[in-house]
Amino acid sequence: MEKLIVFDNFLKKFKSNKIGPISFQIEKGKICGLLGSSGSGKTVILNSLLGIIKKYRGTILIDKIKRKSWKYHKSNRKIGYYTQMDFALHDISAYNFLKDSCMIMGVKKKKIKEKVKYWMQYFDVWEHRNKKIKDFSWGMKNRINLILCFIKDPEIIIMDEPGANLDSYWRNKVKNLLIEF
Structure with a gap:
C-alpha cells in the first residue's frame, strides 16, 4: 500500500x-x-x-x-482539518463565513454556493444560514467546524476530538461520513 x-x-x-x-x-x-x-x-x-x-x-x-x-x-491542498473553534468573535452569518472560507481554501468559485448548501444541509444547519455564527450553540459550531473539514473534498482528513460537544446522533453521522470518505 x-x-x-x-x-x-x-x-x-x-x-x-x-x-x-x-x-x-x-x-x-x-x-x-x-x-x-x-x-x-x-x-x-x-x-x-x-x-x-x-x-x-x-x-x-x-x-x-x-x-x-x-x-x-x-x-x-489535500488536507481537511477539524478542530474545535469557538467563533465567538465572528460577527458574520454562517453562510457568508463558509463562502469566504471556501475562497480562502481555493474552492472553485462556481462550486462554492453548491458546496456550502450541500454541507449545510448535510449537517442540518441550512435553515440557520443567515444567523450569526457567534450565536450558534456549541453543537452547531462543531458542525460548522466539520463542514470546514469536508467542504474542499480533501484526500487527507485530520481531526482533533471530532466527537466533542456532539450528541450520539451526530457522532454516528460523522463516523459514517468518515467510513464513506
Missing part, C-alpha cells in the same frame, strides 16, 4: 519534557487514531503534521512531500 503520511524519528523537545522519538506510517485509504492521556502530545503531533509546529527533529512526509520543505503548501 502507498504510504500517505510518514513520521520518521519525530522528536519535539520542550523545556522540561519531550514527545518522541516516534516513527509510524499511515497508508492511503486507512483510518488511524491517535490515543493518549491529556498532555501526552497528541495535539503537538497533529499540529506538526499540519505544519503549525515547525521546530522538531526527524522527518514528516505527506504524500512524499517533506513538511519542512519549501513546497509543503502543496500537501495542504
Whole structure:
C-alpha cells in the first residue's frame, strides 16, 4: 500500500519534557487514531503534521512531500482539518463565513454556493444560514467546524476530538461520513 503520511524519528523537545522519538506510517485509504492521556502530545503531533509546529527533529512526509520543505503548501491542498473553534468573535452569518472560507481554501468559485448548501444541509444547519455564527450553540459550531473539514473534498482528513460537544446522533453521522470518505 502507498504510504500517505510518514513520521520518521519525530522528536519535539520542550523545556522540561519531550514527545518522541516516534516513527509510524499511515497508508492511503486507512483510518488511524491517535490515543493518549491529556498532555501526552497528541495535539503537538497533529499540529506538526499540519505544519503549525515547525521546530522538531526527524522527518514528516505527506504524500512524499517533506513538511519542512519549501513546497509543503502543496500537501495542504489535500488536507481537511477539524478542530474545535469557538467563533465567538465572528460577527458574520454562517453562510457568508463558509463562502469566504471556501475562497480562502481555493474552492472553485462556481462550486462554492453548491458546496456550502450541500454541507449545510448535510449537517442540518441550512435553515440557520443567515444567523450569526457567534450565536450558534456549541453543537452547531462543531458542525460548522466539520463542514470546514469536508467542504474542499480533501484526500487527507485530520481531526482533533471530532466527537466533542456532539450528541450520539451526530457522532454516528460523522463516523459514517468518515467510513464513506
